[in-house]
Amino acid sequence: MIEIAEPGGNDPPSEKARSKAVVPPVASPPQVTASAPPPAETAPAETAPVESAQTAAEASNSDELFDNIDDMLDAAPAAEPTPTQTVAASQPPTAEEAPAAAAPPAPIDAGRFSNDASVGKWRNVALIGGTSVMALATIAVIGYALLSESSPTPIPAEDPTAQQVAQADTPSSESPVDNTSEVEPAAPEEPQPVPEEGTSEAADTPNTPEETTEPPQTEDKPAETEEASPPAKTPKIEENPFLFGQPEEEPVAEKPAEKPPEANKPAVAATPKSILELKDDPLYEVFGPSFPVFDPDALEASANTNPGPVAAASVPAAEPAPTPQLVPPIQEVDVAARLRDPIVEIQLKDMPLNEFTSFVTQMSTAPVTLDPLALAYAEIGATKPISVQQSQTSVEGILRAAVHPFGLDVVATQHSARLQITQPLDGHERTMRLQVDDMASDAKEVADLAYLLTRLVEPLSWNHSRGKGLYRVDPDAIMITQNEVAQFKSMVFLEKMRVARGLTPKSSYSQDLFNLKSRTDQLAPALGKSVNLQIVVPTPMYKVIDQLEKKTGLDILCDWDSLALNKLGPATPVTLTASGTTAGETLNHFCKSWKLAALPINSHTVQLVSESSAPVMPWIEFYDIREMNLGKSQATAMINAAKRELSDLRKTGYGEVLYDPVSKQLLALLSQGDHQRLRQILQRRMAP
Structure with missing residues (x-):
């Protein structure tokens, strides 16, 4: 259709002429009449060629329509004048003259449409600039959305639907949260309707307040891309940063009031840290809006106001299943x-x-x-x-x-x-006289024997170590006041000293008790015996020990007070497998399995104790070092060097190494491990 203005009025350009114009008609008529030549002088000469060139691709019915344009202008009805365009009444405009009236006010040298290239150039520049600005604004909005994920999002408690829509993942499809009370307080009675998800209105709705406070979204927008929005009675809403334009009626400078510098956050409703945010929980992507949100404060308040039902509904936490133990605990026995x-x-x-x-x-x-x-x-x-x-x-x-x-x-x-x-019933310690006249000819030699005795036999039980034991040196004897155990050990020690000095023992006990050979060497023949024993079913420990005694011929004594440190008792189920191995290897394998130590007692007896108590269970050994031909000072230097390598002695401080210059014997009160170390030290010294 073509709109024709009546003579004497302002005629709007036709739809055909508006589509052919280079730029939209935004100039006012006074500017056109002041800068351009009269349309009557230029229109007849230049309209036909340009129009024919531009309308070469038009349909035939359009050509026939423009053939009778003069008759149509004379017979056209009057149109309503528009306030935006006026021309002289004496020269009614035609359809070809409408673009010329709206042309830019630049001087025309070669025709009415000589500036089409210049206008297109500036338009391309404007489009490229606008596109760049929009790209920068989009990047800024996306970056701000990523950086502001940790900040809480306002969640109105009274509208759970709006809460779930506001927390959607895609910003372009988000539905607005009802924040009209912050943006437009003058019209709170008309809340902003929330469109449903998936509708076409979701793309045009504003985003959350956190995204609208980004400065680059409003400051860098070009003026030529802004479009006017029709006035509405509903409260104003914030702009959508994903739209290309800014509504003209909404002032750009109008922003939410800034908080103090220490807050440095947009003016949004504070969310308690204890409330779970939907967008922060990855399960929301799986379960969607049905994923529950709980407020711990509300639950706590409900429990305080009505503790009875809550206490009744609470289910006690199930106790974890007990971890199976490889070794059951020993039975507690009174x-x-x-x-x-x-x-x-x-x-x-x-x-x-x-x-x-x-x-x-x-x-x-x-x-x-x-x-x-x-x-x-x-x-x-x-x-x-x-x-x-x-x-x-x-x-x-x-x-x-x-x-x-x-x-x-x-x-x-x-x-x-x-x-x-057996100890005395009265609890008093007895006095015992130890005759040493065959080993000492004077009081000094007796004192030397007493010194060796009190440092090697129960050293912590004597008065010099704050014990109760006493001793007195007589010309031919040593008088001791001690318990029964210390008296027996003192007698055995002096009998071994006689044997070491080449004298005959005076005691009625068996000579095997005074053998100077080390306990390990005495037990070695019994440990070399072959053993075949298969106990694969867990069996009480005392029965396994009985079977092991019968197979090896050893007397195995169990110190149950010491084994209790390893949670072992007579009823503890154990296994033992020995096929074609020696008794010593079988015993070592059994001890390593349960962290035990087998202490040698004599040629046919061992004692099983806990590995942790072995360092504090020493015994006395005699080491013959006559081959070294050491003097007293040299022997003392060797002993001091050896003590630095005896770890149990340094750790516990319970033990001693002394030298007897008469018998040329090294007397050592050490644990099982330190006896082995001392033997290695002496072998290195004696090696040629």
Whole structure:
């Protein structure tokens, strides 16, 4: 259609002429009449060629329409005048003259449309500049959205639908959150309707307030790309940073009030840190809007106001399943109570002592420990046959009846019933006279023997170490006041000194007790015996020890007080596999499996103790160093050098290494590990 203005009025350009114009008609008529020549002089000469060139591709019906343009202008009805365009009344405009009237005010030298290239150039520059500005604004908005993820987003409690829409992942499809009270406080009674997701209005809605506060979105927008928005009665909303234009009626400078510098955040509603934000939880992408959001403060307030139902509804946390233990804990036994258990009648004849103690352990559940020193004092072995015939007695009664004839007694400790040397009933220590006239000719030599004795035999029990033991030097003897254990050890030590100095022992005990050969060397032949033993089913430990004794021929004594440190007891299930190995290898394998140590006692006896208690269970050994031909000072220097390599001695401080210049023997009170180290040191010294 073509609009024709009546003579004397302002005629708007036709639709055909507006589509052919280079720029939209934005200039006013006074500017056109002032800068351009009269249209009557130039229109007849230049309109036809340009129009024919521009309309060469038009349809035939358009050409026929323009053939009668003169008749149509004379017969056209009057159109409403427009206030934006006026021309002279004497010269009515035609369809060809409408573009000329709207041309830019530049001087025309070669025709009406000579500046089309210049106008197109500036238009391309404007489009390129506008596109660059929009790209920068889009990048700024995306960057700000990524940086502001950690900041809380206002979530109105009364509108959960708006909350879920506002927290959507894609900014272009977000629905606006009802923040009209902050943007336009003058019209709170008309809330902004929230469009549903997926509609076409979601792309034109403003984004969250955090994104609209970015300065580059409003300052860098070109003026020529702005479009006027029609006025509306609804409250104004913030601009959408993803739109290319800025509404003209909304002032660009109008921004939310800035907070103090320390806040440095947009004016948004504060969200408690304890509330879970949907956009921060990755499960929201999986479950969508149905993912729940809980407010811990609301739950706590509800519990305070109505604690009864909450307490009733609370479910106690399930206790974790107990971790299976490789070794079950030992059974807690009240040893003193078990020793008082009554026995109506018992009769045993010629039963080995170790089997008898195993029988009592199984019957009463109280472990029975055989002390090797007590057995040496009683001059009996672990296989000594015993006979018991008792009635109306107790467990303690049958144990006493079995060992009392040998001078031993039963005492209840924390973890076992221990068979030991009988102590005086009054608790007083006895005085013992040790005759040394064959080894010392004067008081000085007796004092030297007393010095060796008190430093190597129970060194912590003497008065110089704040113990109760006393000694006195006589011209031909050493008088000691000590307990029964220290007296027996002192007697054995002096008898070994006689043997080391080439004298004959004066004691009635067996000569094997005074053998100067090391305990390890004495036990070596028994440990070389071959053993075949297969116990693959977990079996109580005391039964495994019994089988091992029968296969190896050894007397294996268990110190149950020490084994309790490793959570081991007689009923602890253990296994043992030995096929074609020696007794020593089998014993070492068993000890390493349970962190035990096998201490040599004599040529056929070992004692099992905990690996942690072995350093504080030393014994005395004699080392012959006559081949070295050392003087007293040289021997002292060698001893001081050796002590630096004895780790157990340095750690515990319990032990000693001394030199006897008469017998040329090195006397060492050391643990099992330090005895092995000292032997290696001496072998290196004696090596040629």
